[in-house]
Each structure stands twice: as structure tokens, then as C-alpha cells.
Amino acid sequence: MSAIPYTVAALVITGTTCAAGLATLQAHPAPDALVCELHLSEHRGTVTLTAEAQAPHATRGVYSLTVDHRSAGGRSTMRQGGAFDLKAGERGVLSQASFAARARDLSAELTLNANGQSTTCSALTL
Structure with missing residues (x-):
């Protein structure tokens, strides 16, 4: 055989x-990974999106946030980015944005780049 x-x-x-x-x-x-998170809250027709990063060691890097809003009236895209500087173990808010929208009409992607490492968080529909 x-x-x-x-x-x-x-x-x-x-x-x-x-x-x-x-x-x-x-x-x-x-345990030594760079971590990104997207948080969402919705209150009386306003959606607030918070983008956060956390690192176990002191870290400097850059972030890029893209938020798409789709509704019956059309589509809009917000792009934002910049530098961040985190202390060891610190969780930092990179961006916070509010939208007159419903949570289901938003999608978002957050990318972090630091120390040769890249990580992405995304939500097709929040």
C-alpha cells in the first residue's frame, strides 16, 4: 500500500x-502586544465612538482612524490620524467623535503603528 x-x-x-x-x-x-479598541455609546440619536490604545511598555507611534457613515441621505467618511505616546501599561484615548446617527449606520477601522508593530481593530457595523 x-x-x-x-x-x-x-x-x-x-x-x-x-x-x-x-x-x-x-x-x-x-502580553507584549500593542492593543487597540473601539468603543461605542449611543444616546438620544447621538453616537459617540472612542478609539483607544494600550501597550505594556512605554510606546510611541501613530494611529489612523477611518469611520464610514451610511444613511438614506448618502455616505460620508471621516479620516483622522496622529501621534500617540503611552506610558507602560497605560490605556490612552486616541480619538473621540460624535455623530448624529444610529450605531448600525457606522463602520470603523483603527490602525496603530509603533516599534515596527502594527495592529488593526475594525467593526463592519458597530
Whole structure:
């Protein structure tokens, strides 16, 4: 009997195990990872979006935030970016924006770049 079916099965199992390991890695960031978060609050027709970053070590970098608003009246896009400077373990607010909208009409993406590391948070519909 040929060893080819066993080799193929071993490769499939190895690939599946590696993919599962990557999914776990992405779901639980490394303790020294740069972390980004998007927070949303909605009150009386106003939606407030807060973009935050956290790093375990003192970190300087840049951020880029894009927010798309879609409604019956059309579409608008807000882009914002700048520098940030975090102390070790500090959580910092990078941006906060309010919209006369419904939360379901917004989508956002926050990208952080620091110390050769990049991380992105996104929400297709908040």
C-alpha cells in the first residue's frame, strides 16, 4: 500500500492544527502586544465612538482612524490620524467623535503603528 494517503492526511492535520493555533494567537494577543479598541455609546440619536490604545511598555507611534457613515441621505467618511505616546501599561484615548446617527449606520477601522508593530481593530457595523 502506498504511503501517499497517509502523507496527505498528515499534511491536512498539520495545516488544520497550525490554522487553529493562529486563530488562538489572534484571539488572545501576546502580553507584549500593542492593543487597540473601539468603543461605542449611543444616546438620544447621538453616537459617540472612542478609539483607544494600550501597550505594556512605554510606546510611541501613530494611529489612523477611518469611520464610514451610511444613511438614506448618502455616505460620508471621516479620516483622522496622529501621534500617540503611552506610558507602560497605560490605556490612552486616541480619538473621540460624535455623530448624529444610529450605531448600525457606522463602520470603523483603527490602525496603530509603533516599534515596527502594527495592529488593526475594525467593526463592519458597530
